[in-house]
Amino acid sequence: xxxxxxxxxxxxxxxxxxxxxxxxxxxxxxxxxxxxxxxxxxxxxxxxxxxxxxxxxxxxxxxxxxxxxxxxxxxxxxxxxxxxxxxxxxxxxxxxxxxxxxxxxxxxxxxxxxxxxxxxxxxxxxxxxxxxxxxxxxxxxxxxxxxxxxxxxxxxxxxxxxxxxxxxxxxxxxxxxxxxxxxxxxxxxxxxxxxxxxxxxxxxxxxxxxxxxxxxxxxxxxxxxxxxxxxxxxxxxxxxxxxxxxxxxxxxxxxxxxxxxxxxxxxxxxxxxxxxxxxxxxxxxxxxxxxxxxxxxxxxxxxxxxxxxxxxxxxxxxxxxxxxxxxxxxxxxxxxxxxxxxxxxxxxxxxxxxxxxxxxxxxxxxxxxxxxxxxxxxxxxxxxxxxxxxxxxxxxxxxxxxxxxxxxxxxxxxxxxxxxxxxxxxxxxxxxxxxxxxxxxxxxxxxxxxxxxxxxxxxxxxxxxxxxxxxxxxxxxxxxxxxxxxxxxxxxxxxxxxxxxxxxxxxxxxxxxxxxxxxxxxxxxxxxxxxxxxxxxxxxxxxxxxxxxxxxxxxxxxxxxxxxxxxxxxxxxxxxxx
Numbered sequence: 001x002x003x004x005x006x007x008x009x010x011x012x013x014x015x016x017x018x019x020x021x022x023x024x025x026x027x028x029x030x031x032x033x034x035x036x037x038x039x040x041x042x043x044x045x046x047x048x049x050x051x052x053x054x055x056x057x058x059x060x061x062x063x064x065x066x067x068x069x070x071x072x073x074x075x076x077x078x079x080x081x082x083x084x085x086x087x088x089x090x091x092x093x094x095x096x097x098x099x100x101x102x103x104x105x106x107x108x109x110x111x112x113x114x115x116x117x118x119x120x121x122x123x124x125x126x127x128x129x130x131x132x133x134x135x136x137x138x139x140x141x142x143x144x145x146x147x148x149x150x151x152x153x154x155x156x157x158x159x160x161x162x163x164x165x166x167x168x169x170x171x172x173x174x175x176x177x178x179x180x181x182x183x184x185x186x187x188x189x190x191x192x193x194x195x196x197x198x199x200x201x202x203x204x205x206x207x208x209x210x211x212x213x214x215x216x217x218x219x220x221x222x223x224x225x226x227x228x229x230x231x232x233x234x235x236x237x238x239x240x241x242x243x244x245x246x247x248x249x250x251x252x253x254x255x256x257x258x259x260x261x262x263x264x265x266x267x268x269x270x271x272x273x274x275x276x277x278x279x280x281x282x283x284x285x286x287x288x289x290x291x292x293x294x295x296x297x298x299x300x301x302x303x304x305x306x307x308x309x310x311x312x313x314x315x316x317x318x319x320x321x322x323x324x325x326x327x328x329x330x331x332x333x334x335x336x337x338x339x340x341x342x343x344x345x346x347x348x349x350x351x352x353x354x355x356x357x358x359x360x361x362x363x364x365x366x367x368x369x370x371x372x373x374x375x376x377x378x379x380x381x382x383x384x385x386x387x388x389x390x391x392x393x394x395x396x397x398x399x400x401x402x403x404x405x406x407x408x409x410x411x412x413x414x415x416x417x418x419x420x421x422x423x424x425x426x427x428x429x430x431x432x433x434x435x436x437x438x439x440x441x442x443x444x445x446x447x448x449x450x451x452x453x454x455x456x457x458x459x460x461x462x463x464x465x466x467x468x469x470x471x472x473x474x475x476x477x478x479x480x481x482x483x484x485x486x487x488x489x490x491x492x493x494x495x496x497x498x499x500x501x502x503x504x505x506x507x508x509x510x511x512x513x514x515x516x517x518x519x520x521x522x523x524x525x526x527x528x529x530x531x532x533x534x535x536x537x538x539x540x541x542x543x544x545x546x547x548x549x550x551x552x553x554x555x556x557x558x559x560x561x562x563x564x565x566x567x568x569x570x571x572x573x574x575x576x577x578x
Contacts, residue, residue: 046218046427052245053096053133054213056285060089071261072289077123078310079294080302085123092130095204097211099124099131102203107162107185111136111214114224116160118142118151118169118271121294124189124200125270128164129280133222133241136214140224143271145561148172154226155180157236157435166190170197218242218427224434225273227371236434237371240427244281244374247428251375251394252282255367256314257340260287266316267295267303272562273371274345278316288314298563300328311337319348320563322364323490323497326355327519335360340381342367346564347465347483350387351491366390368465370451372430372443373397376419377463388487389462390455396426401457406446414466414479417455418448454481471567473502475511478545482567485512485548488541492534494522499557501571503550514548515570517556527553 060074074092077085087095103109115137119125125141132139140158142151144166151172155163156179163173164187173186174196188197216222222241226234252258256278266278283290293306303325307315315338317325322343341356344367353364367378368390376399379391393399398420401409409415419426421444429449433439443449454466466472466481473480482500489498496517503513514534522530531551538547558569571577 046242046246048217049215050218050242050245051133051213051216052222052241052281052285053093053130056245057089057096057130058093058213060284060287061093064088064090072263074284075123075126075290075292076263076310077121077292077294078306087123092126094209096127096130096134097209098204098207099127099200100134100211100213101207101209102187102198102200103128103131103137103162104135106198106203106207107187109135109137109162109184112138112221113162114138114140114158114160115162115164116140116142116151116155116158118144118146118163118165119189120144120166120296121270121292122166122189123292126280126290126292127204129276133216134211134213136216136220138221138224140226141271141275142226143269143561144169145269146172146271148175152176152179153233155183157226157233158224161185162187164189164200167192167194170194216241218246219431221431223276225276225371227273235436235439238431238434240431243428243430244276245285247374248277248282249285250396251277251367251378252286252288254380255365255375255378255391255394256282256286256316256342257365257381258283258286258288258314262286262313263289263291263311263337264314264316265291265293265306265310265312267293267298267321268316268318268345269562272345274316274318274562277344277369277374278342298324300324304328304330304333307335307338308333313337314340314342316342316344318345318563319343319352320346320497320559320565322348322352322356326352326359327496330359335362338362341365344368344375345562347388347390347487349487349490351487353385353387367394368463372449373419373451374428376417376451386458386462389458389464391463392461393463396428399457399463400448401455401463402445402448402450404445406448411457411459414454414456416445416469417451417453417463417465418445419451420447421449422447468567471501471571473500473510473512475502475505475545476508480512480546482512484542485514485538485546488538488546489514489516489534489548491541492537494519494525494530494534496520497557497565499565499567499570500548501567501574503574505549511549512546513550513552513574515552515554515557518553 073086074089075087117128159182161184167190186197187200188194189200193199219240221238223239225237227237264283268274279290341362342365348366365379367375369375375394376397377390378394379385401415402418403415452469456464467483471482485500486498489495496519499515502510505511535547558566
């Protein structure tokens with residue numbers, strides 16, 4: 001099949017950069033767009049059938065068997081107790097086939113069934129990811145911070161026939177079981193047994209590894225993520241086998257700068273889509289090692305120690321974590337192997353980028369995307385970084401700033417960040433909001449999928465984030481994005497963290513209000529004087545009308561399970577909507 005062979009050829013280039021660079025001599029960074037044009041031919045040649053487990057992971061395993069030993073393991077897991085798990089691609093394949101047989105033969109799950117997996121950063125989470133690919137079962141991740149109510153809603157909405165969790169969350173599952181009659185089985189990842197549960201560790205020890213991967217079509221469903229919206233309960237976002245399996249090839253190689261010689265550590269919680277991005281698909285399609293620290297709680301010292309102790313070459317964490325890290329004294333640590341840092345999930349303040357560069361000598365390459373997409377925009381390796389920018393569009397996406405009617409806006413004009421879906425819908429865009437055709441249809445405006453984020457594009461094609469569409473503050477006719485004010489505030493030494501929202505005002509309709517977490521050295525300062533000082537500080541760094549007319553000092557800010565600041569919670573409180 002000519003189409004399939006062309007696609008495999010593209011994958012071979014991606015997984016073996018030396019063939020591209022050394023065979024043709026290393027191209028200049030000014031020609032990087034040529035790489036994108038070449039890689040994007042894969043989109044046009046997308047095969048009818050694709051399965052990441054058999055077409056990518058098993059191919060790496062075959063190369064290992066042929067004596068082409070990779071520099072690193074495929075998977076490397078550690079914890080605070082000094083335990084380690086290292087798997088080659090061959091071992092990953094062997095164990096994931098066992099897990100696949102557990103799901104199909106023991107649990108009785110069939111192709112197309114859905115399984116809810118609520119686990120922390122344990123090796124079994126990765127095995128189950130691959131096992132679901134091998135069986136055609138739809139994998140539904142969830143953060144281990146879910147409550148019983150959260151679990152019940154997700155089980156009922158998805159009609160999952162199996163749930164897999166640990167002994168910590170098992171009681172929460174048991175408390176809602178009566179309302180989940182559709183569940184066929186419950187698997188627990190624990191050292192000991194529990195009544196009514198199948199033990200995954202025990203089953204893996206006795207189950208055969210003889211399993212043939214199912215033949216999945218590129219558009220068959222592979223993943224479902226629950227994502228919160230501005231209104232209503234979380235929505236179910238469906239991704240196909242090729243959406244993530246192929247879609248992260250470009251950003252893995254050129255945003256994350258991954259090669260087979262790299263070891264990538266992404267700190268994301270397993271329930272967050274970024275874990276799929278940077279702890280499964282992007283590194284493994286590039287043949288890189290996925291490094292995992294179980295890290296039950298975020299600690300700046302633990303992050304720094306791990307980067308110093310292990311030969312991690314590529315590091316990915318959220319902007320909130322970078323903000324905390326630059327406040328930590330990094331002078332006593334040496335990150336000898338680290339060469340590339342990326343971030344995503346929320347805007348990254350230029351001040352934090354500058355501090356990280358000063359302390360480590362490394363730039364942070366920011367990327368932007370959503371649960372519904374792969375990477376939309378990014379600062380690619382070799383590009384000029386404009387601090388505060390999301391970077392440029394990542395192929396195959398055509399990213400534009402549009403108005404509320406779908407018309408493309410001129411350079412410098414604020415509007416909706418959108419991705420072109422007509423005449424051709426990008427294959428790496430989500431398939432649908434499951435069970436919500438109205439929401440799926442509403443996500444399209446004219447020829448574009450609308451992200452719900454506001455932004456500006458400059459004359460060089462860089463996209464600048466302004467804020468969520470419902471986060472924009474309209475004060476006396478001035479539209480103010482919270483991110484710019486927050487970026488200004490964090491440059492003051494008194495500010496550890498901040499969140500900016502609208503607050504009601506009898507004259508202006510609404511004004512800017514800043515909720516501020518103070519740095520320890522400023523907690524005892526006079527609040528009135530400090531408020532005035534911060535207001536003047538913002539006036540100096542931004543247009544005067546953007547300064548916070550109201551300031552409230554708080555001990556902490558409301559955040560999601562993935563560490564994103566929940567401005568909506570603060571805004572609702574201000575407007576009496578709680």
